[in-house]
Amino acid sequence: MRVLALDTSTSAVQAALVDLDDDELFLTSFRREIDSRGHVEKLGPFIEACLAEAGWAAKDVDAVVSGVGPGPFTGLRVGMVTAAAFADGAGIPVYGVCSLDGIGGNTRGRALVATDARRKEVYWAVYEDGVREGEPQVGRPEDLPETGADYAIGEGAAKYAGELAVPAETEPVYPDLVKLVELAAPRLLALAPSEQLTPLYLRRPDAQPAKGPAVRPASGK
Amino acid sequence: MKNEPLVMGIETSCDETGVGIVRGHELLADAIASSVDEHARFGGVVPEVASRAHLEAMVPTVQRALDDAGVTLADLDGIAVTAGPGLAGALMVGVGAAKAYSIATGVPVYGVNHLSAHIAVDTLENGPIPEPAIGLLVSGGHSTIMMVEDLAGKVTQLGASIDDAAGEAFDKVARLLGLPFPGGPYIDRAAKDGDRAFVEFPRGLSAAKDQEKHRYDFSFSGLKTAVARWIEARRADGEDVPVGDVAAAFQEAVCDVLTRKAILAAKEHGVETILLGGGVAANSRLRALATERAQAAGLTLRYPRPKLCTDNGAMVAALGSHLVAAGVAPSQIDFPANSSMDVEVVSLANAL
Ligand SMILES: [Zn+2]
Numbered sequence: 001m002r003v004l005a006l007d008t009s010t011s012a013v014q015a016a017l018v019d020l021d022d023d024e025l026f027l028t029s030f031r032r033e034i035d036s037r038g039h040v041e042k043l044g045p046f047i048e049a050c051l052a053e054a055g056w057a058a059k060d061v062d063a064v065v066s067g068v069g070p071g072p073f074t075g076l077r078v079g080m081v082t083a084a085a086f087a088d089g090a091g092i093p094v095y096g097v098c099s100l101d102g103i104g105g106n107t108r109g110r111a112l113v114a115t116d117a118r119r120k121e122v123y124w125a126v127y128e129d130g131v132r133e134g135e136p137q138v139g140r141p142e143d144l145p146e147t148g149a150d151y152a153i154g155e156g157a158a159k160y161a162g163e164l165a166v167p168a169e170t171e172p173v174y175p176d177l178v179k180l181v182e183l184a185a186p187r188l189l190a191l192a193p194s195e196q197l198t199p200l201y202l203r204r205p206d207a208q209p210a211k212g213p214a215v216r217p218a219s220g221k
Numbered sequence: 222m223k224n225e226p227l228v229m230g231i232e233t234s235c236d237e238t239g240v241g242i243v244r245g246h247e248l249l250a251d252a253i254a255s256s257v258d259e260h261a262r263f264g265g266v267v268p269e270v271a272s273r274a275h276l277e278a279m280v281p282t283v284q285r286a287l288d289d290a291g292v293t294l295a296d297l298d299g300i301a302v303t304a305g306p307g308l309a310g311a312l313m314v315g316v317g318a319a320k321a322y323s324i325a326t327g328v329p330v331y332g333v334n335h336l337s338a339h340i341a342v343d344t345l346e347n348g349p350i351p352e353p354a355i356g357l358l359v360s361g362g363h364s365t366i367m368m369v370e371d372l373a374g375k376v377t378q379l380g381a382s383i384d385d386a387a388g389e390a391f392d393k394v395a396r397l398l399g400l401p402f403p404g405g406p407y408i409d410r411a412a413k414d415g416d417r418a419f420v421e422f423p424r425g426l427s428a429a430k431d432q433e434k435h436r437y438d439f440s441f442s443g444l445k446t447a448v449a450r451w452i453e454a455r456r457a458d459g460e461d462v463p464v465g466d467v468a469a470a471f472q473e474a475v476c477d478v479l480t481r482k483a484i485l486a487a488k489e490h491g492v493e494t495i496l497l498g499g500g501v502a503a504n505s506r507l508r509a510l511a512t513e514r515a516q517a518a519g520l521t522l523r524y525p526r527p528k529l530c531t532d533n534g535a536m537v538a539a540l541g542s543h544l545v546a547a548g549v550a551p552s553q554i555d556f557p558a559n560s561s562m563d564v565e566v567v568s569l570a571n572a573l
Pocket residue numbers: 335339360362499500531532
């Protein structure tokens with residue numbers, strides 16, 4: 001089964017093609033760039049590059065798996081709308097997976113996964129041997145409750161290593177697309193119905209109306 | 222006419238998720254999902270609320286448009302999408318979707334300019350646009366006089382608002398008068414029985430000294446302030462505010478300056494056709510005054526029905542269809558969403 005996997009919940013713009021064969025997973029092609037403002041420009045080309053490298057046409061893809069955050073909203077939405085529209089365009093199903101699980105799913109022991117939520121906050125969840133406990137949260141790194149974690153990992157953990165109560169891995173780690181596909185494998189293999197992807201926003205929208213005209217004034221040209 | 226280009230247009234620059242499907246100049250579908258009700262209590266469009274609604278509505282609205290048109294994605298000759306100007310986060314939802322549909326189906330994608338799309342939509346109602354033409358684009362986001370020499374590639378800006386867009390002024394004055402958001406339709410209705418000459422509100426940038434630098438530009442912020450002051454003074458005197466009269470006098474000030482400058486631009490550039498577009502082009506007084514003045518000046522005035530004046534996917538599809546028919550190159554897949562996209566960029570072709 002040929003799966004397109006996408007995640008734009010962090011500053012990493014990521015696309016991959018993953019071959020799922022019963023319970024075996026092969027990473028066929030992969031593109032990633034750290035660019036927190038480049039999602040809409042880069043994701044499309046990455047998908048095309050992955051297809052070209054794999055020698056697959058778009059119609060060879062059987063399903064799409066997308067990280068659904070939590071993550072900074074604008075970038076996160078680009079990945080999710082791309083996943084939903086690609087699936088709709090190709091007539092194949094799409095499945096959502098919590099993006100933090102793409103990091104936490106690979107951890108052992110008791111781990112705090114923290115990604116950068118901007119505004120001096122992190123999105124976080126605790127994992128016990130790779131399994132998440134409870135729902136993802138958002139909060140200031142210095143204000144997190146006692147988690148009992150042995151260590152912290154993720155872009156937010158690296159950024160706020162000084163504020164966290166547990167030792168943090170300083171090398172930023174991003175959601176692993178193969179792990180996201182693995183977590184969706186039961187649905188993929190069961191040919192479960194396609195899903196309406198809903199982002200894990202965790203925050204209410206800032207209710208400030210847009211200021212001023214969206215276009216710039218006369219250039220005089 | 223089966224050989225005319227079949228194009229889907231996606232529009233997400235503000236609070237409407239629009240998907241239109243056009244074959245040549247024929248409108249086949251105009252599906253729209255609006256988040257306007259969610260913004261009403263804030264008195265303006267909240268970008269994050271709009272972006273969330275776009276993501277939710279995107280795929281269902283595409284499906285609805287395809288169903289309405291009775292076509293499939295595989296039948297399309299092009300997918301056009303508003304690349305700008307507009308709200309950045311909102312634009313990115315549409316651009317991301319358009320690219321993904323294009324990659325999944327192999328149908329070429331065209332990143333297009335929202336302002337040119339407002340002009341192009343007129344082809345769906347009134348056929349090909351005589352070139353050159355002057356476009357008067359008035360909405361909550363823009364108040365622009367455009368010179369359309371070639372809708373497929375040569376569009377320039379003669380003037381625009383230097384502060385508030387006309388539609389914004391409508392929203393703000395509506396609020397002052399206790400009318401709901403969006404203000405345009407409510408002001409229009411309230412003004413029906415009002416006295417247009419009740420107060421002479423200021424006409425921005427119309428003085429002789431403004432004629433050189435701001436000949437075709439607009440300013441509506443002084444007008445809005447003048448209305449606010451007038452209402453305040455009236456209330457301070459313990460008198461009621463005659464909503465209909467204030468609405469009519471305000472609306473007259475806006476429509477007067479918009480039509481005067483558009484007609485001046487047409488005359489001075491030797492252009493015979495004026496096109497109205499944008500949400501405020503649905504205003505009945507703007508249409509009436511523009512018609513009257515165009516006639517007196519011997520100019521042809523064109524505008525589509527109100528539903529096509531406001532933001533929608535049909536206008537993007539109409540421009541896309543025009544670009545495909547003109548043989549304009551599609552956009553490369555890495556094109557950006559540009560919230561302040563210049564009016565001169567009609568579409569993001571390879572050369573740009
Ligand atoms: Zn518009």
